[in-house]
Amino acid sequence: MKIYNTLTRSKEELKPGVPPLVTFYACGPTVYDYIHIGNARVFIVFDVARRYLEYRGYNVKLIQNYTDIDDKMINRANEQGISVKELADRFIQAYEEDVGALRVRPANVKPKATDHIPQIIELVSRLLDNGYAYVTNGDVYFDTSSYPHYGQLTRQKRDELLAGARVEPGEKKRNPLDFVLWKQKKEGEPAWDSPWGEGRPGWHIECSAMSTYYLDDTLDIHAGGADLIFPHHENEIAQTWGADQRPLARYWMHAGYLNIEEQKMSKSLGNVLTVRSLLQEHDPLDLRFLILSAHYRSPLNFSDELVAQSRSGRLRLQEMINNLFSALESGGDASGKRERDLQKALEDAKTRFVEAMDDDFNTADGLGALFDLARSSNIYIKEAYPYNRDLLEEVLQFYRGINNIFDIVDISEPESLDDEVAEKIARRDRARAEKDFATADQIRDELLEKGIILEDTPHGTRWKKK
RNA sequence: GGCGACAUAGCCAAGUGGUAAGGCAGAGGACUGCAAAUCCUCCAUCCCCGGUUCGAAUCCGGGUGUCGCCUCCA
Missing domain, CATH: 3.40.50.620 (HUPs)
Incomplete structure (x- = not known):
């Protein structure tokens, strides 16, 4: 270290x-x-x-x-x-x-x-x-x-x-x-x-x-x-x-310093951004991600655009976590080349993450390792079905460990669906099977209003909170 | 004036001798009833000029530019 x-x-x-x-x-x-x-x-x-x-x-x-x-x-x-x-x-x-x-x-x-x-x-x-x-x-x-x-x-x-x-x-x-x-x-x-x-x-x-x-x-x-x-x-x-x-x-x-739009924060410039005000409009995790995306000793230039970029990047990781949970529902004990590939990607990510962080807390490089594994994990989930449950758990466990340091995503079991929503999803699936897309889309919009986003996968419909 | 840091694609950002990670945005494609998510492909010779070296974004010298500290500012 x-x-x-x-x-x-x-x-x-x-x-x-x-x-x-x-x-x-x-x-x-x-x-x-x-x-x-x-x-x-x-x-x-x-x-x-x-x-x-x-x-x-x-x-x-x-x-x-x-x-x-x-x-x-x-x-x-x-x-x-x-x-x-x-x-x-x-x-x-x-x-x-x-x-x-x-x-x-x-x-x-x-x-x-x-x-x-x-x-x-x-x-x-x-x-x-x-x-x-x-x-x-x-x-x-x-x-x-x-x-x-x-x-x-x-x-x-x-x-x-x-x-x-x-x-x-x-x-x-x-x-x-x-x-x-x-x-x-x-x-x-x-x-x-x-x-x-x-x-x-x-x-x-x-x-x-x-x-x-x-x-x-x-x-x-x-x-x-x-x-x-x-x-x-x-x-x-x-x-x-x-x-x-x-x-x-x-x-x-x-x-290092954090500047606002290329300028030092100061009362006289009126560009002091309090955490309190930023939290009104931004997810705290996006701010954390933003900070960790640069090396801690480098100057960092804060801007709305950077927050937006950070959010998009962070949500990619969050989405991957969601994908893992979703895949776990159909986890089995498959084993083959796809499993070996993911296992290799996991080992690589572990090694690279520790090397990066051991080198004066290089969080930006560490994030790179997380994104690389995210891609491998998404590929696995897309291409291998059924899955190897233990392997998925292992990947998830890695991210849990990392998140215990970075704290940039939420890693928790998805909440269970309430019966009413579950019923609607089932109804929509029937409608889709009958090619009644008008009804299907109407139900999807209805749920969206309630903050539930539906995604259709080859292995069934999944949902997430907005 | 003294001291110091930095300069990598449209944006953010790793990489400190072996021929440029990753993310965002963008373009094209795959998948999809449509979406969403995801995947694939494309997108930089690393501020300039010299030098060292078989080989440099990476080392040395000289420029240029930006920023910081020298004030009880994180």
């Missing part, structure tokens, strides 16, 4: 600290608003990564934090005239709803920054003790000049970073690159007692504190969106080193 490590800019063999355990920390949302599709990409991509690692036999412990205290939280809460806590509660719930609809599985631990103030204070104290931080008027800053490797993740030296850095007026930093660990309370802001007076944590510190608290040692994987590389993850690395003289994580994974 190879993973692209942003730290080394290369693919590396995954070697967890204590296999089969993989400790996985994914940066979670700042809960001040509904998440947008760009956020969703990150969560979906790492959800799939996590599930694939489990598929490969790893025992994944996933931590995903909620940032529930920072400037954005405070500003938004003030705008809305509610407390930061109320804001956080509301959008944590919204997040869980949205991401749940997208079938992202919850993390094992979902810590909030505000629940870990003691750990944060403790970490800041240690940084001060170790000489990596300084206090200015109740603020505590990390001293980037004290950490020689600062810039390693960003691949820039301190002075190079410095060249582009902006200096905010009125700041109490010694150096523009220094960042705040603890922020002194301003009037009307939530605050906690600390050795440096009342205040609140800076943004970067929470992840270092919480990952250390829950996982105790160097993380196997630390993941987030590409825009977190600098400064967020760079700072986390520096902090954790300063406090504990150890790397924060072995592998750094970053998901």
Whole structure:
């Protein structure tokens, strides 16, 4: 299993600290608003990564934090005239709803920054003790000049970073690159007692504190969106080193950007697409499929056309699953060349899928393997009759396993038909046998209105829900 | 200015040395009473110019173009 490590800019063999355990920390949302599709990409991509690692036999412990205290939280809460806590509660719930609809599985631990103030204070104290931080008027800053490797993740030296850095007026930093660990309370802001007076944590510190608290040692994987590389993850690395003289994580994974119609999503362009609004008109599985159709590190350009394409492609897989269930009804124990061909196609797909995913989670290539098997499976169903029931089950079982990672189709036993509909289908079949196509078509239209689509196959009429 | 990524058919997208996966759309055909679903066929010399090599989309050099980061944006 190879993973692209942003730290080394290369693919590396995954070697967890204590296999089969993989400790996985994914940066979670700042809960001040509904998440947008760009956020969703990150969560979906790492959800799939996590599930694939489990598929490969790893025992994944996933931590995903909620940032529930920072400037954005405070500003938004003030705008809305509610407390930061109320804001956080509301959008944590919204997040869980949205991401749940997208079938992202919850993390094992979902810590909030505000629940870990003691750990944060403790970490800041240690940084001060170790000489990596300084206090200015109740603020505590990390001293980037004290950490020689600062810039390693960003691949820039301190002075190079410095060249582009902006200096905010009125700041109490010694150096523009220094960042705040603890922020002194301003009037009307939530605050906690600390050795440096009342205040609140800076943004970067929470992840270092919480990952250390829950996982105790160097993380196997630390993941987030590409825009977190600098400064967020760079700072986390520096902090954790300063406090504990150890790397924060072995592998750094970053998901690429998602743009809208070639443009970055931004409030000023008015092109922010929330998951909530997209779910009004799109099937969440189509969105998942869309995300997985590109490699996670590539930029992805979201558009209505792309959603439509994704849907068509996804429905091809869904239809194939339906075909499998339908064929199972007439499954027997046939065996011959057709069975051998399908068996071969199945083995090929298994191999290719794992090879693709083992190569830094190449989901696009993995999908290719699924489509290839879909064709073979459809050919088998079309040409071989009766079928080999065990083989059909085996194919279905493969897709079940894959879908436990990708989650892009529904694989469940077809519902049983209610008597009224069954009777109508029987009546239509009689009409067709008598070449009374007017009646047959009328019944088909009738059922279509009820959301039931009829398809005539050489082996009888089958139905599906619209 | 510094750092970095990317450039494959109408669209999306794999492929990192051996003569271009897959999906969507499109065209033709098979099947069907008609449909639907499905299957078959067709549809790219991989941004440009050099170089290395028996052989390059894949490696090297030089261009061109697009994008990102250097601001508490995923």
